[in-house]
Amino acid sequence: MQLVNAEVVTISPLTEFVHKVTLKPDTAVSFEAGQYLQLVLGEKDKRAFSIASRPSMHHELELHIGASGADSYAMQALEHLQQAHTNKQSVVLEVGLGISQLRVDNQRPIILLAGGTGFSYIKSMADHLAEIEFTQPVLLYWGVKEESALYAKQEMEAWAASRKNFQFIPVVENASATWQGHTGYVHQAVMKDIVSLEPYSIYMAGRFDMIGVVRDDFINHGAEREHMYADAFAFIK
Numbered sequence: 001m002q003l004v005n006a007e008v009v010t011i012s013p014l015t016e017f018v019h020k021v022t023l024k025p026d027t028a029v030s031f032e033a034g035q036y037l038q039l040v041l042g043e044k045d046k047r048a049f050s051i052a053s054r055p056s057m058h059h060e061l062e063l064h065i066g067a068s069g070a071d072s073y074a075m076q077a078l079e080h081l082q083q084a085h086t087n088k089q090s091v092v093l094e095v096g097l098g099i100s101q102l103r104v105d106n107q108r109p110i111i112l113l114a115g116g117t118g119f120s121y122i123k124s125m126a127d128h129l130a131e132i133e134f135t136q137p138v139l140l141y142w143g144v145k146e147e148s149a150l151y152a153k154q155e156m157e158a159w160a161a162s163r164k165n166f167q168f169i170p171v172v173e174n175a176s177a178t179w180q181g182h183t184g185y186v187h188q189a190v191m192k193d194i195v196s197l198e199p200y201s202i203y204m205a206g207r208f209d210m211i212g213v214v215r216d217d218f219i220n221h222g223a224e225r226e227h228m229y230a231d232a233f234a235f236i237k
């Protein structure tokens, strides 16, 4: 873990509820794709956010913060960042946390699964896999409630088009009549598409209640527990 001060460079809306934050650390940062950082609000008050940028970007960190409701965990963090940005003060970060980072040494095909802003976690891995020209299949499933929440749809379509072994599958839970792709819960779309999950390494992020359901359903669908990764596992039973 690396403790750094960082300047808040930009805060911009990705949707009505999700904000993109870019930070410039005062020293080069080192982390692995799929790790998270903590924004330090106080000695005992640290807020976890996945690092959306790829590890080769040593001088810039990107976050996607989903914040609604005035007193929410994420809204308070966003307000702290906004205040620092306005006052040109730095924020304190603990960078390079978590145990669910990408493993590419075993050459298994990969499923990257995100619910909502869990996308931030898999974005770093997707970009890193493109950068290292990973040759195994990579299936990126991103589930959202409404189509308007697919804020990086075009970017991920371009990512998938960049290599023949990459696929991007957006899944909309409450789809409109014009939506042509998968509907419902994102992990159910995975189980519809893939007969057995046994060969895959699976990386997942989303709401805690989602991760518990996905873990159990995926194991019933052949997935091997030792090849499933989610930092949320540490917070759920």
Ligand SMILES: Cc1cc2nc3c(=O)[nH]c(=O)nc-3n(C[C@H](O)[C@H](O)[C@H](O)COP(=O)(O)OP(=O)(O)OC[C@H]3O[C@@H](n4cnc5c(N)ncnc54)[C@H](O)[C@@H]3O)c2cc1C
Residues within 6 Å of the ligand: 036, 048, 049, 050, 051, 063, 064, 065, 066, 067, 074, 098, 114, 115, 116, 117, 118, 119, 120, 121, 143, 144, 145, 172, 173, 184, 185, 186, 187, 205, 206, 207, 208, 209, 210, 213, 214, 231, 232, 235
């Ligand atoms: C280490 C760590 C890092 C984190 N990093 C971030 C971060 O960078 N940014 C951030 O905003 N939050 C972060 N969080 C908090 C958490 O990941 C988010 O609260 C969560 O991703 C929010 O999802 P959402 O509200 O956008 O999803 P929703 O919009 O509620 O759901 C999106 C999709 O998820 C699926 N889904 C939701 N609920 C269920 C269910 N019960 N069963 C099956 N599928 C379901 C569905 O496909 C649904 O369409 C982090 C938490 C931890 C522990």
